[in-house]
Amino acid sequence: MAEFTLDCLGEACPVPLMKTEKKMSELAVGDVLIVSIDHSCAMKNIPEWARKQGYNVEIEEVDDGEWEVVIEKTK
Protein backbone atom coordinates (compact mmCIF):
# COMPACT_ATOMS: atom_id res chain seq x y z
CA MET A 1 0.00 0.00 0.00
CA ALA A 2 2.87 2.34 -0.75
CA GLU A 3 2.39 5.81 -2.24
CA PHE A 4 4.52 7.05 -5.12
CA THR A 5 4.74 10.40 -6.89
CA LEU A 6 5.60 11.24 -10.46
CA ASP A 7 6.49 14.82 -11.39
CA CYS A 8 5.41 15.53 -14.95
CA LEU A 9 5.12 19.31 -14.56
CA GLY A 10 6.41 21.05 -17.67
CA GLU A 11 6.12 17.92 -19.80
CA ALA A 12 3.99 17.93 -22.93
CA CYS A 13 1.90 15.09 -24.28
CA PRO A 14 2.39 12.24 -24.71
CA VAL A 15 5.37 12.15 -22.31
CA PRO A 16 3.27 12.24 -19.07
CA LEU A 17 1.19 9.28 -20.26
CA MET A 18 4.27 7.30 -21.32
CA LYS A 19 5.97 7.96 -17.98
CA THR A 20 2.80 7.01 -16.09
CA GLU A 21 2.47 3.72 -17.99
CA LYS A 22 6.09 2.86 -17.21
CA LYS A 23 5.84 3.79 -13.54
CA MET A 24 2.56 1.92 -13.05
CA SER A 25 4.13 -1.28 -14.39
CA GLU A 26 6.72 -1.06 -11.60
CA LEU A 27 4.11 -0.70 -8.84
CA ALA A 28 2.63 -3.55 -6.80
CA VAL A 29 -1.09 -4.19 -6.52
CA GLY A 30 -2.60 -1.84 -3.93
CA ASP A 31 0.01 0.88 -4.48
CA VAL A 32 -1.02 4.43 -5.32
CA LEU A 33 0.64 6.74 -7.82
CA ILE A 34 0.16 10.52 -7.78
CA VAL A 35 1.03 12.11 -11.12
CA SER A 36 1.52 15.91 -11.19
CA ILE A 37 0.66 17.43 -14.57
CA ASP A 38 0.18 20.90 -16.05
CA HIS A 39 -0.68 19.89 -19.61
CA SER A 40 -4.45 19.75 -19.93
CA CYS A 41 -4.50 16.91 -22.49
CA ALA A 42 -2.72 14.68 -19.98
CA MET A 43 -5.75 15.21 -17.77
CA LYS A 44 -7.74 13.41 -20.46
CA ASN A 45 -5.40 10.70 -21.73
CA ILE A 46 -3.90 9.53 -18.41
CA PRO A 47 -7.26 8.85 -16.67
CA GLU A 48 -8.60 7.35 -19.91
CA TRP A 49 -5.71 4.90 -20.09
CA ALA A 50 -5.82 4.07 -16.38
CA ARG A 51 -9.59 3.44 -16.39
CA LYS A 52 -9.14 1.15 -19.39
CA GLN A 53 -6.67 -0.84 -17.27
CA GLY A 54 -9.36 -1.08 -14.61
CA TYR A 55 -7.53 1.11 -12.06
CA ASN A 56 -9.24 3.58 -9.75
CA VAL A 57 -8.63 7.15 -10.86
CA GLU A 58 -9.22 10.54 -9.27
CA ILE A 59 -8.32 13.97 -10.61
CA GLU A 60 -7.66 16.91 -8.34
CA GLU A 61 -7.22 20.48 -9.52
CA VAL A 62 -4.46 21.73 -7.23
CA ASP A 63 -3.90 25.14 -8.86
CA ASP A 64 -4.69 27.10 -12.04
CA GLY A 65 -3.67 24.75 -14.82
CA GLU A 66 -2.18 22.20 -12.46
CA TRP A 67 -3.59 18.80 -11.60
CA GLU A 68 -2.82 15.68 -9.65
CA VAL A 69 -4.02 12.39 -11.06
CA VAL A 70 -4.30 9.78 -8.35
CA ILE A 71 -4.19 6.21 -9.64
CA GLU A 72 -4.67 3.13 -7.51
CA LYS A 73 -3.29 -0.08 -8.95
CA THR A 74 -6.19 -2.39 -8.24
CA LYS A 75 -4.96 -5.48 -10.05
Added chain:
Amino acid sequence: MRAVKEFFDKLAKNETYVKIFKTPFTYLTGAILLSIFQVVTFGVTGEPWGVSGTFANWGAWLYRLVGGNVDRWYYFSSAGAQAVLDRGFFNDPGTMRNLGIIFGALAATLLASQFKIKKIKSKKQVVAAILGGFIMGYGARLAYGCNIGALYSAIASLSLSGWVFALFLFIGAFFGSKLLSKFFM
Protein backbone atom coordinates in the same frame (compact mmCIF):
# COMPACT_ATOMS: atom_id res chain seq x y z
CA MET B 1 -13.70 42.61 -3.04
CA ARG B 2 -15.44 40.02 -0.91
CA ALA B 3 -18.48 40.04 -3.14
CA VAL B 4 -16.26 39.54 -6.18
CA LYS B 5 -14.55 36.58 -4.57
CA GLU B 6 -17.88 35.08 -3.58
CA PHE B 7 -19.16 35.54 -7.12
CA PHE B 8 -16.21 33.69 -8.63
CA ASP B 9 -16.29 30.94 -5.99
CA LYS B 10 -19.94 30.39 -6.88
CA LEU B 11 -19.22 30.52 -10.60
CA ALA B 12 -16.48 27.90 -10.26
CA LYS B 13 -19.09 25.48 -8.94
CA ASN B 14 -21.79 26.40 -11.46
CA GLU B 15 -22.74 23.34 -13.48
CA THR B 16 -23.17 25.12 -16.82
CA TYR B 17 -19.88 27.00 -16.44
CA VAL B 18 -18.01 23.80 -15.61
CA LYS B 19 -19.61 21.96 -18.51
CA ILE B 20 -18.92 24.61 -21.17
CA PHE B 21 -15.65 26.24 -20.10
CA LYS B 22 -13.89 23.83 -17.78
CA THR B 23 -14.42 20.25 -18.91
CA PRO B 24 -12.83 19.40 -22.26
CA PHE B 25 -15.30 18.79 -25.07
CA THR B 26 -15.62 15.19 -26.22
CA TYR B 27 -13.89 14.23 -29.46
CA LEU B 28 -17.32 14.00 -31.11
CA THR B 29 -18.31 17.54 -30.10
CA GLY B 30 -14.94 18.80 -31.31
CA ALA B 31 -15.32 17.01 -34.64
CA ILE B 32 -18.78 18.45 -35.23
CA LEU B 33 -17.65 22.00 -34.36
CA LEU B 34 -14.60 21.67 -36.64
CA SER B 35 -16.82 20.46 -39.48
CA ILE B 36 -19.17 23.39 -39.11
CA PHE B 37 -16.40 25.99 -38.89
CA GLN B 38 -14.44 24.61 -41.84
CA VAL B 39 -17.59 24.97 -43.97
CA VAL B 40 -18.00 28.54 -42.65
CA THR B 41 -14.38 29.46 -43.38
CA PHE B 42 -14.63 27.93 -46.86
CA GLY B 43 -17.82 29.88 -47.55
CA VAL B 44 -16.53 33.18 -46.20
CA THR B 45 -12.95 33.20 -47.51
CA GLY B 46 -13.36 31.03 -50.62
CA GLU B 47 -10.42 28.83 -49.66
CA PRO B 48 -10.23 25.63 -47.60
CA TRP B 49 -8.93 25.82 -44.05
CA GLY B 50 -5.14 25.84 -43.75
CA VAL B 51 -2.72 26.90 -41.04
CA SER B 52 0.96 26.48 -41.85
CA GLY B 53 0.99 28.24 -45.24
CA THR B 54 0.07 31.45 -43.46
CA PHE B 55 3.11 31.15 -41.19
CA ALA B 56 5.34 31.11 -44.27
CA ASN B 57 3.66 34.37 -45.34
CA TRP B 58 4.25 35.80 -41.86
CA GLY B 59 7.92 34.96 -42.36
CA ALA B 60 7.92 36.72 -45.73
CA TRP B 61 6.28 39.83 -44.25
CA LEU B 62 8.78 39.88 -41.40
CA TYR B 63 11.61 39.56 -43.91
CA ARG B 64 10.14 42.46 -45.93
CA LEU B 65 9.89 44.50 -42.75
CA VAL B 66 13.65 44.33 -42.27
CA GLY B 67 14.29 45.21 -45.91
CA GLY B 68 14.38 41.71 -47.41
CA ASN B 69 12.76 40.66 -50.67
CA VAL B 70 11.23 37.26 -51.42
CA ASP B 71 9.94 38.05 -54.93
CA ARG B 72 12.54 35.82 -56.54
CA TRP B 73 12.13 32.91 -54.13
CA TYR B 74 10.59 29.98 -55.94
CA TYR B 75 8.03 29.38 -53.20
CA PHE B 76 6.66 32.94 -53.42
CA SER B 77 7.18 33.43 -57.16
CA SER B 78 3.63 32.67 -58.34
CA ALA B 79 1.27 35.54 -59.10
CA GLY B 80 -1.15 34.22 -56.45
CA ALA B 81 1.49 34.17 -53.72
CA GLN B 82 2.66 37.65 -54.68
CA ALA B 83 -0.92 38.95 -54.59
CA VAL B 84 -1.39 37.57 -51.06
CA LEU B 85 1.85 39.18 -49.90
CA ASP B 86 0.96 42.50 -51.53
CA ARG B 87 -2.46 42.60 -49.88
CA GLY B 88 -0.64 42.60 -46.58
CA PHE B 89 -0.84 41.07 -43.12
CA PHE B 90 -4.20 42.50 -42.09
CA ASN B 91 -5.99 41.73 -45.38
CA ASP B 92 -5.23 38.03 -45.29
CA PRO B 93 -7.98 35.60 -44.19
CA GLY B 94 -5.34 33.04 -43.16
CA THR B 95 -3.75 35.58 -40.84
CA MET B 96 -7.08 36.35 -39.20
CA ARG B 97 -7.80 32.64 -38.78
CA ASN B 98 -4.42 31.91 -37.20
CA LEU B 99 -4.66 34.94 -34.90
CA GLY B 100 -8.13 33.66 -34.00
CA ILE B 101 -6.68 30.28 -33.05
CA ILE B 102 -3.94 31.84 -30.91
CA PHE B 103 -6.13 34.36 -29.09
CA GLY B 104 -9.03 31.90 -28.95
CA ALA B 105 -6.81 29.35 -27.22
CA LEU B 106 -5.67 32.02 -24.77
CA ALA B 107 -9.27 33.08 -24.10
CA ALA B 108 -10.33 29.45 -23.58
CA THR B 109 -7.59 28.73 -21.06
CA LEU B 110 -8.31 32.00 -19.20
CA LEU B 111 -12.05 31.28 -19.11
CA ALA B 112 -11.34 27.83 -17.72
CA SER B 113 -9.00 29.42 -15.15
CA GLN B 114 -6.23 27.11 -16.31
CA PHE B 115 -3.67 29.60 -17.57
CA LYS B 116 -0.17 28.82 -16.43
CA ILE B 117 3.29 29.76 -17.61
CA LYS B 118 5.09 26.46 -17.67
CA LYS B 119 8.69 26.14 -16.68
CA ILE B 120 11.18 24.65 -19.06
CA LYS B 121 12.31 21.41 -17.53
CA SER B 122 15.46 20.66 -19.46
CA LYS B 123 17.68 21.83 -22.32
CA LYS B 124 16.50 18.76 -24.19
CA GLN B 125 13.01 20.28 -24.37
CA VAL B 126 14.38 23.47 -25.93
CA VAL B 127 16.41 21.59 -28.51
CA ALA B 128 13.48 19.28 -29.32
CA ALA B 129 11.04 22.20 -29.64
CA ILE B 130 13.28 24.21 -31.98
CA LEU B 131 14.33 21.20 -34.03
CA GLY B 132 10.81 19.76 -34.12
CA GLY B 133 9.31 23.10 -35.11
CA PHE B 134 11.84 23.53 -37.89
CA ILE B 135 11.31 20.03 -39.29
CA MET B 136 7.50 20.36 -39.08
CA GLY B 137 7.47 23.76 -40.73
CA TYR B 138 9.91 22.77 -43.44
CA GLY B 139 8.10 19.49 -44.07
CA ALA B 140 4.73 21.21 -44.24
CA ARG B 141 6.01 23.57 -46.94
CA LEU B 142 7.49 20.68 -48.95
CA ALA B 143 4.15 18.86 -48.70
CA TYR B 144 2.22 22.05 -49.50
CA GLY B 145 0.27 21.78 -46.29
CA CYS B 146 0.21 20.52 -42.74
CA ASN B 147 -2.25 18.15 -41.09
CA ILE B 148 -4.93 20.81 -41.63
CA GLY B 149 -4.43 21.99 -45.22
CA ALA B 150 -3.00 18.80 -46.70
CA LEU B 151 -4.91 16.29 -44.57
CA TYR B 152 -8.13 17.66 -43.11
CA SER B 153 -9.11 20.03 -45.91
CA ALA B 154 -7.89 17.66 -48.63
CA ILE B 155 -9.99 14.78 -47.32
CA ALA B 156 -12.95 17.11 -46.83
CA SER B 157 -12.56 18.09 -50.51
CA LEU B 158 -12.60 14.40 -51.51
CA SER B 159 -8.98 14.61 -52.67
CA LEU B 160 -6.95 11.39 -52.75
CA SER B 161 -3.86 13.37 -51.73
CA GLY B 162 -5.27 13.73 -48.23
CA TRP B 163 -5.30 9.96 -47.74
CA VAL B 164 -1.74 9.64 -49.08
CA PHE B 165 -0.72 12.37 -46.61
CA ALA B 166 -2.50 10.45 -43.81
CA LEU B 167 -0.53 7.28 -44.54
CA PHE B 168 2.81 9.08 -44.32
CA LEU B 169 1.63 11.05 -41.30
CA PHE B 170 1.19 7.76 -39.44
CA ILE B 171 4.61 6.53 -40.55
CA GLY B 172 6.14 9.81 -39.37
CA ALA B 173 4.26 9.66 -36.07
CA PHE B 174 5.49 6.09 -35.52
CA PHE B 175 9.15 7.07 -35.88
CA GLY B 176 8.53 10.32 -34.00
CA SER B 177 7.17 8.46 -30.99
CA LYS B 178 10.17 6.10 -31.07
CA LEU B 179 12.49 9.13 -30.92
CA LEU B 180 10.36 10.63 -28.16
CA SER B 181 10.60 7.55 -25.95
CA LYS B 182 14.33 7.30 -26.67
CA PHE B 183 15.16 10.86 -25.66
CA PHE B 184 12.48 11.76 -23.10
CA MET B 185 11.86 8.65 -21.06
